[in-house]
Structures are given as structure tokens and as C-alpha cells.
Amino acid sequence: MNDQLEVELFGRAIGTLSIDGPLRSPEDWAFAYRADYLRSPAAIALSVGLPLRTQPFTGAVARNWFCNLLPEGGVRQAVADRLRLPLDDDFALLAAIGGECAGAVSVSSPGIRQASGDDAETDLETLLYLQGEDAGEGAWALAGTPMRLSLAGAQDKLAVIAEADGRLRLPRAGEPSTHILKPDSRRFPGIRDAEALGLALARRVGLNAASASLVEVMNRPALLVERYDRTRAADGGIHRLHQEDFCQALGYPEQLKYEDKGGPGLAACSSLLRQLALGPIAMRGLLDWVVFNALIGNADAHAKNLSLLCGHEGRRSLAPLYDLVPTLYLPQSLVDRTPAMRIGHATHIARIAVEDWTAFAGAARYGRRFVLERVRTLADAVLVYLPETAMRIIEQGGDEARVARVATVIADNTGRMLDEIRKDSLRGR
Known part of the structure; x- marks a missing residue:
């Protein structure tokens, strides 16, 4: 071997x-x-x-x-x-x-290169059809020959190229993909619409988040996410950016992405950004990631959902936000409510109190007032832009009842958190 x-x-x-x-x-x-x-x-x-x-x-x-x-x-x-x-x-x-x-x-392997793509099948629907209509989890990741592509994570996904006319195909050997295609989950039907809403809402409130659109492939709903680890040159060519997630950057094994399992916490992530001297934009980006995930009720915001980007010149930056899924809408029997990385002493994503934000600020070395003001500002923005963002997801093809349910969960959680912040402000602390 x-x-x-x-x-x-x-x-x-x-x-x-x-x-x-x-x-x-x-x-x-x-x-x-x-x-x-x-x-x-x-x-x-x-x-x-x-x-x-x-x-x-x-x-x-x-x-x-x-x-x-x-x-x-x-x-x-x-x-x-x-x-x-x-x-x-x-x-x-x-x-x-x-x-x-x-x-x-x-x-x-040394001396081994991918076979020429000239004869390789790249038609996406043909390859997915060959997987079989009832293929289980991982079927989309297996579409394509030869098997040469690895995308981290537990969710089924496939790297594709989105042509100017909207057609999707697999990349040829050595050709950079432009998008990640994620089929709706068979275990959690509708998670596509929820993630689409989370990403669109983040962008609408002014955060740097990945761009995504709802599509249907082989009669199956899917989310088409534009790759942020790619850049387009003046001549139209696609170039790769290097990235590593925070488990990689901090030296943790992949099975320790959750803090309560021994993985990194927010204090370690904050310290890494300060160690790298990435500046206030990165520090604000980390804070916004924590706050926004708390507002939408994403308890699965773990260390592998944070990444650093690096270009040819070696300059690092915090990657755009991705995998913004409001897991709070899913049944509690299926999805843990404990935040993947601790925010103070909160044990439930929908029960984060001012005291928890205060503890987080101290541990991650942010000013308490700055953190609370950012929670308030983003909460206000979420409540303002949530209705129109949800409507756009429905217009793109999202299930109306499901999107409305997810939006209600986000609104209720955000409203509760905003009330906590306002009450604390009235107390003059």
C-alpha cells in the first residue's frame, strides 16, 4: 500500500x-x-x-x-x-x-495525475441518474469519475461548474469548480430552504456571507452555493484561493469540532485572529458570526464552519460566512440545542442571556458594551429584513409553509434576545 x-x-x-x-x-x-x-x-x-x-x-x-x-x-x-x-x-x-x-x-500519489478530462463524463444529470433515484446519503459526492475530489463535512455535496447559461456540469481534470451543489437532506427535509434563508439574511443585513440560490436537479431540491475560495481574473479565468478551517489552523482533529467534545472555543478562535494580526475587520467578522448564528438559532456553528483564506501572496483573511442553518426550527429530538461553541454559560441556543454575552466578551477579549451594541444592531436589522428575505426565498422556489415556519422561529428568537438587551440598557449597566 x-x-x-x-x-x-x-x-x-x-x-x-x-x-x-x-x-x-x-x-x-x-x-x-x-x-x-x-x-x-x-x-x-x-x-x-x-x-x-x-x-x-x-x-x-x-x-x-x-x-x-x-x-x-x-x-x-x-x-x-x-x-x-x-x-x-x-x-x-x-x-x-x-x-x-x-x-x-x-x-x-507521486507521479499520478488525474486522467485527461476530454473523455470524462461531465454531464451532471447523467451522472446523478447513474447513481440511482433511491441512492442514499453520499450519492451526490460519488457522482463523477474518477473519484478524485474531497469536500469536508457530513452533508452530501458536489463541486460543480455553473455555466453562463445556467447549466451545471462537473469540472474536467484540473479545472477549478465554481460552486458547491448541496442536495436537500433526506434526513432533514427542507434544510435547503432554511440554509438559503440564513445565507440570504446574513447578506441582507450587511454581513460578508457566501452567495447561494435555490435550484432543482433531477427533480430534487438543492442549494447552489458560490465558492468563496475562487476568484475570477480579468480574462475570465477562475483561480483558487487557499483555505483552512479553524480546526486545521488550531491543530484539532476533525472529530473535535464541538467544544463540549474537547474542540476549540470562541476564546481560542479570537486569540488566533489576534495572533495573526488580521486586524479589526477580522475581529468584527468573528463577532458578527457568533451573534448572527445566535440570532437565527444555529446551534451547529462549530470550528469547521469558520475558515481562513489565503491568496498567492500569503496574506490571510477571515473567510465569508457559510453553513448558516437555523437549526432551532428542527425538532429538538433530532438536533442538539446546545451551542457548538460556548457563549458564556448558555446551554440552549434560544436562552442566551446578557450575562452570557458579558462572559463571552471577557473570554474572547471584546468590550462588553461593544458586544451588546452589536447584538442589538444586528437584531434590529434581522427583524427589519427578515420578512422580505423570506419572501424572496419563497419566490425562488422555497416551500412557503416551511420558510414561514423558519422565519417565525428566527423572529421569535431574535425578538427575545433584543428584549434582553433593551432591558439591560434600561437598567443602566
């Missing part, structure tokens, strides 16, 4: 990922930058946690970063089953599907 993989960034070989040991355990992993890459004046680090240096990175620090590129849950199971690989063999999965990951990184 192959024990060495080549790592590329922006299409350039930068290092080698290897594993040495019969048990293929985390301690056996190693990543080393290439000497010629380190000599280049244009070299940039693959990660905040993997700075440029001649010595290799070994053990969990190497394993954790690369394994965060892999899909999770049922999608991972489907990929492993299709490729007949052990579910727990991270290295083998990377070798099989790491050819194009989120951002601009690529992991592949």
Missing part, C-alpha cells in the same frame, strides 16, 4: 505526506516541505500550524490537518464503500480522493 503522497498548493509541489508504521496510527504520520519550495521567495505556509521549516512535522499535528480535508459521517461511509477501503484508513482515503480539496491544496 502506498505510504507517500505528494502535496501541492496552487498547482505547485510543496511537500510530502507520508506514513510509516504497520498500524497506520496518528503517530506514524509526517509532513515535510520540499527543499526547493523552502528556497523559493514566493513560498507560503500550508497552514498556520505548519509554518515553513526544514524539519518535518510528525504525529497528530500532521495527521489532524490533512484528515480535516476528508468528508464525515454517511458521506465518508459511502465513499469508503464505493472504493472498498477501510472506513478508518484516513491515509488511503486521502490518496483516493485528495486530488482536489477545498481551497487550493491537492494530495496525490
Whole structure:
């Protein structure tokens, strides 16, 4: 079995990922930058946690970063089953599907490149049809040959290219995709409309969030999300941006994305941005992410839903907001109400009090008054723009009753939080 993989960034070989040991355990992993890459004046680090240096990175620090590129849950199971690989063999999965990951990184066997795309089937509906109408979770991720693409996360999704005429197709070998296509969940029907509302509302209140639209593919509702890790050049060409999520940047394994399971909290995320000296725009962006998720009732805002972007010049910034799903509308028996990253001492996403915001401000090193004012400002904006935003989602094809129900949940939660802030203000604290 192959024990060495080549790592590329922006299409350039930068290092080698290897594993040495019969048990293929985390301690056996190693990543080393290439000497010629380190000599280049244009070299940039693959990660905040993997700075440029001649010595290799070994053990969990190497394993954790690369394994965060892999899909999770049922999608991972489907990929492993299709490729007949052990579910727990991270290295083998990377070798099989790491050819194009989120951002601009690529992991592949030395000397192996994707086959020419000239003869590859790229028609999206044809490939989805071949998966079968009753295909289970992970079916969309499996559409396309050869299996060379890895998108992290537990939700089924597929990287596609949206043509100017609206047609969707799979990218050819080496061609950057422009959008992520996410089918409506079979386990949580209607989550597409809820996520579309969350993203559209964030943009409407002035936040930097991914752009998305409602589509239907093979008679199945789906959300088409424009990739924020892509840029369009003056000549119309699409170029990749590098990205890493906060689990990667902070060195956590993918299974520890929730704080109550041992993952990073908001104080650690805030400290990272300050350590990188990304400035007030990034600090405000993190605060807005926390506040907006609290207002819409998204208890699943974990560390893998925050990312850093990095261009060819090596300058990092906070990525646009994404995966803004108001999970509060889903049945409590199915979705935990505990915030994925703690806000003070709140144990329920709809019961965050002023005291919790005060505790969060202290832990993440924000001014208390600044935090409360931002909660109030965003809450006001959400209540103003929610009705028209919900109507636009319905006009795009969202289910009217479902969108209305999600909007009501958001309005009730936001209104409650705004009342808390106003009462505190009247007390003169």
C-alpha cells in the first residue's frame, strides 16, 4: 500500500505526506516541505500550524490537518464503500480522493495525475441518474469519475461548474469548480430552504456571507452555493484561493469540532485572529458570526464552519460566512440545542442571556458594551429584513409553509434576545 503522497498548493509541489508504521496510527504520520519550495521567495505556509521549516512535522499535528480535508459521517461511509477501503484508513482515503480539496491544496500519489478530462463524463444529470433515484446519503459526492475530489463535512455535496447559461456540469481534470451543489437532506427535509434563508439574511443585513440560490436537479431540491475560495481574473479565468478551517489552523482533529467534545472555543478562535494580526475587520467578522448564528438559532456553528483564506501572496483573511442553518426550527429530538461553541454559560441556543454575552466578551477579549451594541444592531436589522428575505426565498422556489415556519422561529428568537438587551440598557449597566 502506498505510504507517500505528494502535496501541492496552487498547482505547485510543496511537500510530502507520508506514513510509516504497520498500524497506520496518528503517530506514524509526517509532513515535510520540499527543499526547493523552502528556497523559493514566493513560498507560503500550508497552514498556520505548519509554518515553513526544514524539519518535518510528525504525529497528530500532521495527521489532524490533512484528515480535516476528508468528508464525515454517511458521506465518508459511502465513499469508503464505493472504493472498498477501510472506513478508518484516513491515509488511503486521502490518496483516493485528495486530488482536489477545498481551497487550493491537492494530495496525490507521486507521479499520478488525474486522467485527461476530454473523455470524462461531465454531464451532471447523467451522472446523478447513474447513481440511482433511491441512492442514499453520499450519492451526490460519488457522482463523477474518477473519484478524485474531497469536500469536508457530513452533508452530501458536489463541486460543480455553473455555466453562463445556467447549466451545471462537473469540472474536467484540473479545472477549478465554481460552486458547491448541496442536495436537500433526506434526513432533514427542507434544510435547503432554511440554509438559503440564513445565507440570504446574513447578506441582507450587511454581513460578508457566501452567495447561494435555490435550484432543482433531477427533480430534487438543492442549494447552489458560490465558492468563496475562487476568484475570477480579468480574462475570465477562475483561480483558487487557499483555505483552512479553524480546526486545521488550531491543530484539532476533525472529530473535535464541538467544544463540549474537547474542540476549540470562541476564546481560542479570537486569540488566533489576534495572533495573526488580521486586524479589526477580522475581529468584527468573528463577532458578527457568533451573534448572527445566535440570532437565527444555529446551534451547529462549530470550528469547521469558520475558515481562513489565503491568496498567492500569503496574506490571510477571515473567510465569508457559510453553513448558516437555523437549526432551532428542527425538532429538538433530532438536533442538539446546545451551542457548538460556548457563549458564556448558555446551554440552549434560544436562552442566551446578557450575562452570557458579558462572559463571552471577557473570554474572547471584546468590550462588553461593544458586544451588546452589536447584538442589538444586528437584531434590529434581522427583524427589519427578515420578512422580505423570506419572501424572496419563497419566490425562488422555497416551500412557503416551511420558510414561514423558519422565519417565525428566527423572529421569535431574535425578538427575545433584543428584549434582553433593551432591558439591560434600561437598567443602566
